[in-house]
Amino acid sequence: MRAVCRPWHRPQTILQRMILTNSDIMPGDEDYQALLKRAREKIPQAASSGERFQIPDVELFYEGKTTILRNYMDIAEKLRRDPQHLLGYLLRECGTAGSLDGRRAIFKKKMAEKELMSKIQGYTDIYVLCTECHRPDTKLQKDGRTLVLMCEACGAHRPVMIIKATKAPEVKALEEGKIYELMIEDISRRGDGVAKVDKYIIYIPGTTKGVTAKVHIDKISGNTAFGRVVRE
Numbered sequence: 244m245r246a247v248c249r250p251w252h253r254p255q256t257i258l259q260r261m262i263l264t265n266s267d268i269m270p271g272d273e274d275y276q277a278l279l280k281r282a283r284e285k286i287p288q289a290a291s292s293g294e295r296f297q298i299p300d301v302e303l304f305y306e307g308k309t310t311i312l313r314n315y316m317d318i319a320e321k322l323r324r325d326p327q328h329l330l331g332y333l334l335r336e337c338g339t340a341g342s343l344d345g346r347r348a349i350f351k352k353k354m355a356e357k358e359l360m361s362k363i364q365g366y367t368d369i370y371v372l373c374t375e376c377h378r379p380d381t382k383l384q385k386d387g388r389t390l391v392l393m394c395e396a397c398g399a400h401r402p403v404m405i406i407k408a409t410k411a412p413e414v415k416a417l418e419e420g421k422i423y424e425l426m427i428e429d430i431s432r433r434g435d436g437v438a439k440v441d442k443y444i445i446y447i448p449g450t451t452k453g454v455t456a457k458v459h460i461d462k463i464s465g466n467t468a469f470g471r472v473v474r475e
C-alpha cells in the first residue's frame with residue numbers, strides 16, 4: 244500500500260519538528276507560520292546557518308617528558324588536512340620536536356591541553372575555515388608560489404596568510420605566587436631540589452629527588468624560578 248502523502252510529511256527542519264511535536268498546529272495553519280517565525284528569531288545567527296564546526300577535543304597522556312596525543316589522526320581527518328602538514332605547524336608553533344606514531348602524535352615536551360587546543364584552533368583558522376562562509380569544507384591548492392584556500396561550500400577562495408591573525412593570549416607555564424604540583428627531577432649542587440616546567444628551571448630547597456611536591460613559586464627571574472614546598 245502506498246503511503247498517503249500529506250503536505251506535513253515533507254522533510255522538516257528541527258524547528259518545524261519542535262513546533263509540531265509540541266502542539267496540535269499543522270504546517271498549513273497560520274498559527275504555525277507565526278510560531279515558526281517567532282522561533283527563528285530566537286535562535287542566534289550562527290545556529291541557523293548550519294551546525295558550528297567543532298574540532299575534536301585533544302586526548303592527551305604523558306610518558307615522562309613526552310606528550311602523546313592519542314586522537315591525532317581523528318583531528319587531522321576532521322580537518323581534512325595532510326597529517327604531516329598539521330604536525331609540522333604544531334611542532335613549529337610549540338617549539339618542539341615530535342613525530343607521528345600510527346594514529347597518535349608524539350611531542351617531545353610536556354604540553355597542556357589548552358595550549359595544544361589553541362594551536363590546533365590557530366591552524367584551523369589559517370588553513371581550514373573559509374573566511375566568507377566559515378565552513379570547513381575547503382581544500383588547499385597551489386597557485387604558483389601561493390597557497391590558496393578554496394571553499395567547496397560557497398566557492399570563495401583566498402590566499403593562505405601565514406601571519407597570525409588572532410594571537411591567543413599567552414598562557415604562562417609558571418607564575419609567581421601560584422602553587423604547582425612539581426616533580427623533583429634532580430638535586431642541584433647546592434642541595435636544592437630541581438624541577439622543570441616548560442622553559443623554567445625551579446629550585447626548591449628541602450626536597451628529595453623523585454618526589455612530587457606542592458610548590459609555591461616565590462620568584463621568577465628569566466628562566467629561573469625559586470619555590471618552596473607547601474606543607475599540608
Ligand SMILES: [Zn+2]
Binds near residue numbers: 394398
Ligand atoms: Zn565558503
